[in-house]
Amino acid sequence: MEVIFTPFRGTGSNQKFMRLYCCLGLLKKGFKNDLRPIIAFDGCHLKGTYRGQLLTAITADPNNGWWPIAWPVVEREATEQWAWFLKYLSDELEIENQFHYTFISDLQKGLDRALAEVLPNCEYRYCVHHMYRNFKKKHPGLPLKDRLWNIANSTTEELYDKAMAELKDFDNEAYQWVRNAPTPRHWYKAFFPTHTKSDVLVNNLCESFNAHILEAKDQPIITMLEMIREYLMDRI
Template sequence: MEFLRLNKKVTVAQFMEKVYLELNVNIIKHQASKTFMKAKLLIHGSYKNQYRKLWDYCEELLTCNPRTTVYMETILDESSGKDRFLRLYICFKVLKRGFKVGCRRVIGVDGCHLRGPHPGILLTAVGINANDCIYPVAYAVVEVENKNSWKWFIEFLKYDLSISEQKSWTIISDRQKGLRSAIEEVIPEVEHRHCVRHLHNNMKKLHPRQSIKNRFWACARSSYMRRFESEMEILREYDGNAHRWLLDNTNPAHWSRSHFREAAKCDILLNNLCESFNSVILEAREKPNLGMLESIRVYLMERLKTKRVKS
């Protein structure tokens, strides 16, 4: 247990080698995996018991961080007659205040799978500050990634960030399932950009050549309309099918700089904001819900302190 507590990134193969070197015993992979599972339960506690502590955790967050938005939603389990955890949204007061004061009105949203004992999706909203660094804003644990869960998350974001002048706001995403419909219902006038890398990943399934990728990116980077039209014409002459795929499946307003609004003062084409944040919390996503939430909170607290001291 202590070995795994101090060596969080150790693999099963490395653990099997350690057992052989120290005890001169060969164990099979299944035995090592069961040992890992038992040790993690001792370190993090039973995930079933952690669910019982979620209400206390939410109350403690509100007590220590007044005016923080913490909302947990439950559903009645008909078989047992008890409430069952469904969703949890968290947006700290200091993050809301910092975003409104010092960040551009650009938000990246993304969803990633939880890798711990409880299946679910972690939805994140990450902004960009005046120094072009990521600025985490809010996160939520939901049961599945669909229109309903995204609409629930976007409604909280709209309230916390006071998104009233919608035409001056921009959201960038990876075209997640149900997100576009949710945005059109909750904040229909906000500019919605699509990550160009994700868009090309869909395109290259039918048109995989590097030359087409280069011409597609030239279209995306075009900063004015005539340049965009010229690059699209070059793509059409080179490969009419790829050109037709773009026209049929996409809208340039979502992925080309030539069509972006000027209000955001930001021309990013990739959703690297959320990708960077998700990579940082990769280890936290392997823990049970309570341990994951606390790990994210500690990371945000330490990050804010480090940035403040540095500035």
């Protein structure tokens, strides 16, 4: 089990806990030896007395279930904290060929910049469900939802062009929103590289993991980490 603390900030009675990185050796070994090189990232608020963020790195097992790799506790979600996490994760997983790896997230705060700094050559996907939540604020309705998902699910550039044309004919303003969204390679199947062997479009891996640790997030930090560790050992 790899546990890394950052030094406490402050002096004397004013010392303040900053960050902690945790990775179980068996989970790391399982990812490196047997699992596809796709990793989902997420961050959630701690709900107990001691505030902060629990970041997570989750991958998919051979049955497309969730397989956690690492989970740090940080003071807030920003570029500095994500970069700190990614540097440790990159060392743990011995990431050398960055082009081999794919990451997906809900457009977490600061993650784009951190990936560009630490792992600039990896593929990065955006969760389409998260994109749709932003889309429907200005363009609600089932017909538009179906057309947006048709675009994201297009497996060839020809199908992508056809789906985009259908959206433009139906609602030009919604079409312009999609045109101005992040580049196609981040969230359309037609532009995904094939080496990952996964066409996943949503960040459900992290959502599933977070749903199983709701009770733990209400606890003090050490208690929370122990509850997560015990739960994962039972699951394994």
